[in-house]
Amino acid sequence: MAGSQPVGGGGPLPATVSNASESTGEQSTVKDSTTSSNPAAETTTKKKKRMRQKQGDPLQTDNSTASSEESSNKAASKLTPQMADSLLEMNPALRGELGTLDKSKAREMLKKMNISDLLTGMSIGGKNQKDMASYKFWQTQPVPRFDEKADDPKPDGPITIIDPEQVAKEPEPLLEGFEWCELDLNKEEELKEVYELLTYHYVEDGNAMFRFKYSKSFFNWALKPPGWLGKWHIGVRATKSRKLVASIFGIPVHLRIRDVDLKATEINFLCIHKKLRSKRLAPLLIKEVTRRCYLAGIYQAIYTAGVVLPKPVGTCRYFHRPLDWLKLYDVGFSPLPPGSTKARMITRNQVATKTSTPGWRQMRSEDIEAVRDLLQRYLSKFQMTQNFSTEEIEHWLLDKSADEHDVRTVWSYVVEAAETGKITDMVSFYCLESSVIKNEGKTDGSETVKAAYLFYYASETAFAEKEKGYKERLKGLIGDALVEAKKARFDVFNALTLHDNPLFLEDLKFGAGDGQLHYYLYNYRTQPISGGVNKENMPDASEKGRRGIGMVLL
Numbered sequence: 001m002a003g004s005q006p007v008g009g010g011g012p013l014p015a016t017v018s019n020a021s022e023s024t025g026e027q028s029t030v031k032d033s034t035t036s037s038n039p040a041a042e043t044t045t046k047k048k049k050r051m052r053q054k055q056g057d058p059l060q061t062d063n064s065t066a067s068s069e070e071s072s073n074k075a076a077s078k079l080t081p082q083m084a085d086s087l088l089e090m091n092p093a094l095r096g097e098l099g100t101l102d103k104s105k106a107r108e109m110l111k112k113m114n115i116s117d118l119l120t121g122m123s124i125g126g127k128n129q130k131d132m133a134s135y136k137f138w139q140t141q142p143v144p145r146f147d148e149k150a151d152d153p154k155p156d157g158p159i160t161i162i163d164p165e166q167v168a169k170e171p172e173p174l175l176e177g178f179e180w181c182e183l184d185l186n187k188e189e190e191l192k193e194v195y196e197l198l199t200y201h202y203v204e205d206g207n208a209m210f211r212f213k214y215s216k217s218f219f220n221w222a223l224k225p226p227g228w229l230g231k232w233h234i235g236v237r238a239t240k241s242r243k244l245v246a247s248i249f250g251i252p253v254h255l256r257i258r259d260v261d262l263k264a265t266e267i268n269f270l271c272i273h274k275k276l277r278s279k280r281l282a283p284l285l286i287k288e289v290t291r292r293c294y295l296a297g298i299y300q301a302i303y304t305a306g307v308v309l310p311k312p313v314g315t316c317r318y319f320h321r322p323l324d325w326l327k328l329y330d331v332g333f334s335p336l337p338p339g340s341t342k343a344r345m346i347t348r349n350q351v352a353t354k355t356s357t358p359g360w361r362q363m364r365s366e367d368i369e370a371v372r373d374l375l376q377r378y379l380s381k382f383q384m385t386q387n388f389s390t391e392e393i394e395h396w397l398l399d400k401s402a403d404e405h406d407v408r409t410v411w412s413y414v415v416e417a418a419e420t421g422k423i424t425d426m427v428s429f430y431c432l433e434s435s436v437i438k439n440e441g442k443t444d445g446s447e448t449v450k451a452a453y454l455f456y457y458a459s460e461t462a463f464a465e466k467e468k469g470y471k472e473r474l475k476g477l478i479g480d481a482l483v484e485a486k487k488a489r490f491d492v493f494n495a496l497t498l499h500d501n502p503l504f505l506e507d508l509k510f511g512a513g514d515g516q517l518h519y520y521l522y523n524y525r526t527q528p529i530s531g532g533v534n535k536e537n538m539p540d541a542s543e544k545g546r547r548g549i550g551m552v553l554l
Contacts, residue, residue: 082147137283142523144311156260156526158299167294172284174236180288183233183247185223191216193244194235194269199435202271209332213433213448217407221399221430222268222554226391227252231292232265236281245273248285250293254387255302255551256379257526261387265293266553267303267522290522301522304553306515313384313521314549316496316531318513319505319539321482323452324491325349331436331446333492349509355480363412363426368393370423371414371458378458382499382550383529384519397428397456410455411484415477425473427481428455429493430554452485454478454495455552462500467543475504482508497532498549502539512538519549 085103139145142159171180184190195216203212223233232250237243250265267289272281293301325345328334336342363371372393379385388396397412408431415425429452439447461473485493495501495510496517504510519531530548534540 138310143309143520144525146310148311153527154525156258157524159523159525162294162299162523164294164297168291169295171288171291174281174284175279177239178236178245178281179239181235181237181244182230183235183244183249184230185219185233191219194219194247197244197247197273198269198271201273202269209437210434210449211437213435215407215409215433218409218432221395221409223249223251225251225395226389229296231296232289234285234289234292236285245276246281246285247271248289250289250301252298253302254389255300255384256387257384257521257524262300262524263298264300264302264524265289265298267301268554300524302551302553303520303522304517305520306517308518309520311520312518312528313526314519314529314531315533316498316517316519316549317533317537317539318515318517319495319497319501319510320513321493321495321508321510322349322491323351323482323486323493327446327491328449331439331449333449351482351486352479353483355483357415357425357476357480359416359418359424360413360480361416363397363414363428365394365398367414367423367426368398371397371412371426374423374426374460375456375458378462379550381462381547383548384526385550397426411452411488412455413481413484425457425459425461425477427457427477429453429481429485430455431490449492450490452481452488452490452493453552454481454493454501457481457499470500471503474500475507478504478508496552497539497546498552499532500546502532502541502546505539519551519553 081103144159148154174180183194185194195214198212198214200211202214228251234248234250235244236246238245248270249268251268253264253266255262255264270282270285272279272285290301293299322328322334322345325334325348326342329336329342329345334345336345368390372388372390375393376388379387397410399408399410399412410428410430412426412428414423416422417424432451432453434449434451436447436449441447457474457477459470459473459477461467461470464470482493493510495505497505517531519529530540530545532540532546532548534545540546
């Protein structure tokens, strides 16, 4: 990966605000420490940046800050109609804001916008703004471009053929005072360092109300699957204090993109300390994990981001099912709809107290092979997904800490037919809490929002002729998952529009979020893949609309 891929990163926080930071799509909405709404401060900032350039700051070589805004506007004014249409197509939320205009007026409005807003913007209002250096960086990388002609599709395959002999054997130098390191998650002290870095400096929503709260067990689960490599767990330390100030992680993944199998890397947890957001560490982190993957003979990667980068292969939307609506309202996550009452919303979002599917039970070790067979057959229906080994099924679906409720990460269930003992269905979800920033320090439960994320599922009814009975079966299975999540004291159940989720989202009272999750492939080109949403950015329940993305990235 000749230099890049950004963070993966689960999904938005419960507030479903998309996230961005620094200059390559790192997931956080924390503003750059050099940014200010004070004109005098901005002037001082520009002077400092110019001085750094004169002094030869190695991290400022491609950031022409003095004229970035001017060049951004020039670039936007040169948007061709085709490029404008492509940007709207790749940005459903932005398209929704301009959807009432005819195409010519929408294009003219786009041309008046700053190009960095277009590339990152889930909205016109300035959320997820990034600088032109981001766009310049991605122009140097083997990723599809926005201005590629849709009527002249290139064949699927690698964008750049990598010569292993030409890959640098040593990392690029960092700014003086910082150094590279490998993070050993088998060491308790280093696992704690990663936990603290990501807890306080990773993803926050745009209003700084919520922040992901990762557990140590989550990191062990997410970053140590079968075949994981310590050299892909990369950090940056301050030389004097030895403090961990940045990270990026890669794990091995076996992809299938349409009919092509690929060994690739899943990139996640690109995080930079808030005080260092102006140092342009993100491109260097991306280049370094790329270099290490190349040296291991892996030349493609997959990642997700809540911002628009060049160029998504597909985009999903987040949906949310409240399980404890009153708590979500109290912490500022769920609003009270006009004309409704608290009592009405509590009643509306109640779930059953018992599961209803005969044969429903927790998954056990003896189910692994049957679950793998069922899941792989189901995933074969999708254009982009993951091929799982037996060891990976065990790792991802069976939580080794299941008896320790406070650190449990994943919940998996199967349905066993009473007459045959056959596993006919499986459903799973994982736990990711968020801190409620205004309530940090409290111990009454209001300091966190406990979110369940729908993971993988499969059902034999998916293979019935014309999917007869499948929608109702799926609604029953996910409904039972909601029951289990409620019993485990989750506050909200999140799901994307991938897999066959559009079949049940609205019927099971999932509400549409304002967060998008864009999927990206590095050094691999393929035609766009459906993320399960239609032109109105709502669930597309047609078979074509929902049989695109079949892969869940954490």
